[in-house]
Amino acid sequence: MSIPAFNEEGTISRQIAEIKDAMSGTDFSILVVDDGSTDRTASLARAAGAKVFSHRRNMGLASTFRTEMQQVLKLNADAIVHIDADLQYRADEIPSLLEKMKEGNDLVLGSRFLGTIEQMPFLKRLGNIAFAKVISQIVHRKITDPQTGFRAFNTDIARLAIISNHTYTQEQVVRAVRNNFAVVEIPAYFAKRNDESRLIAHPLEYAVRAGINLLRVYRDFAPLKFFGSIGAALFATGFVLGLYFTFLHFTSGIQGHTGLLLLMLLLLISGLQVILFGFLADMSTKSK
Numbered sequence: 439m440s441i442p443a444f445n446e447e448g449t450i451s452r453q454i455a456e457i458k459d460a461m462s463g464t465d466f467s468i469l470v471v472d473d474g475s476t477d478r479t480a481s482l483a484r485a486a487g488a489k490v491f492s493h494r495r496n497m498g499l500a501s502t503f504r505t506e507m508q509q510v511l512k513l514n515a516d517a518i519v520h521i522d523a524d525l526q527y528r529a530d531e532i533p534s535l536l537e538k539m540k541e542g543n544d545l546v547l548g549s550r551f552l553g554t555i556e557q558m559p560f561l562k563r564l565g566n567i568a569f570a571k572v573i574s575q576i577v578h579r580k581i582t583d584p585q586t587g588f589r590a591f592n593t594d595i596a597r598l599a600i601i602s603n604h605t606y607t608q609e610q611v612v613r614a615v616r617n618n619f620a621v622v623e624i625p626a627y628f629a630k631r632n633d634e635s636r637l638i639a640h641p642l643e644y645a646v647r648a649g650i651n652l653l654r655v656y657r658d659f660a661p662l663k664f665f666g667s668i669g670a671a672l673f674a675t676g677f678v679l680g681l682y683f684t685f686l687h688f689t690s691g692i693q694g695h696t697g698l699l700l701l702m703l704l705l706l707i708s709g710l711q712v713i714l715f716g717f718l719a720d721m722s723t724k725s726k
Contacts, residue, residue: 439468439532440510441488442502443523447477454486456529457521469509470523473502479523500603507596519590527588528627535590535624544619545595545611547581548588548626557630572652573608576659577615581623584611588626595619602658604651612659665716673709676702 439457443450454468470483474496483490491509493502510518517539521527527548538546550558551570558566566585573584585607591614598613600606614621656664679702686692692699 439466440506440518440520441468441470441483441523442473442499442506442520443470443475443479443483444473444496444502445475445477445479446523447475447479447482449525450479450523451482451486453521453523453525453529454483454488456525457532458487460529460532467513467515469506469513471502471506471509473497473499498603500600500606503606504600507600511593511596515593517590517592518596520587522587524631526629526631528629531588531626532590535588538622538624539590539592542620543622545591545614545621546589547583547586547611547621547623549583549586549623550626550628551582552623553625553627555628558628568652569608569655572655573611576655577612579615581611581621583623583626584608586626602654605655605658608655609658661719661722662716665712665719669709669712669714669716671709672705672712676705676709679705 439461441450441453446453450470454470457468468488470480470488470490472480472483472490472492474493480490480492491505493505506520517536519532519535521529521532531548535546535548551566555563566583569585570582574581587607591610595610595614598610598617600609600613602609611621653664679698683692683695683699683702686695
């Protein structure tokens with residue numbers, strides 16, 4: 439069991455206790471990766487019986503996730519369960535993830551959107567749905583919750599290189615599908631958080647971050663679509679200016695429009711270059 443945690447002294451002991459209850463009678467260990475907490479998260483986790491690895495300072499979720507993968511591989515576990523520390527996912531559903539693993543699946547996602555959601559802010563729900571649609575388009579199969587914090591996977595999945603600092607949960611799903619690993623989703627219960635999120639303080643901040651990260655997903659995993667769209671827009675604008683100059687050529691003449699002519703050429707050339715870059719980036723992405 440792997441739990442990332444940052445200043446979760448209010449929930450970490452209970453989360454560990456509930457995992458122990460859920461996994462009673464089985465051979466398992468609990469790892470808490472403490473991301474530089476300034477409260478008693480690490481000491482309480484140790485007191486509750488978990489192995490603890492602590493960052494010296496807060497490094498963020500992506501770095502914590504990579505640390506988790508490094509540490510769980512050292513434990514030689516057959517299966518790894520990643521669950522958040524804030525009690526929003528239910529520990530008693532861990533056996534359901536592991537049962538799916540026993541069926542031969544490599545990555546099992548606990549989908550909130552297939553299960554029950556007690557509460558989720560509107561903008562966050564909208565952002566999660568948008569991410570799911572984008573990831574589904576990229577991997578060419580329906581994934582309802584690629585950003586879930588409740589998932590089980592084997593060591594092959596844990597060894598996949600995760601390079602993103604912003605979309606690491608989605609990246610694990612994309613890389614798993616593209617490497618022909620078996621990926622499935624099961625329903626998961628998502629409880630209401632009892633305190634404010636430590637990650638995003640304001641809905642507008644979440645909306646901005648989600649929008650930027652959606653663009654990053656396209657850039658990193660569908661570069662042809664990302665750069666192709668930009669290049670096509672530039673080329674199309676240049677082409678429209680070309681039509682305008684063609685009209686002028688047959689009517690009043692083109693004299694006196696040097697600036698627009700240069701802009702037209704710049705747009706056409708830039709558009710073609712960006713599209714070409716998209717093709718090259720797409721080839722590079724598919725070769726990884």
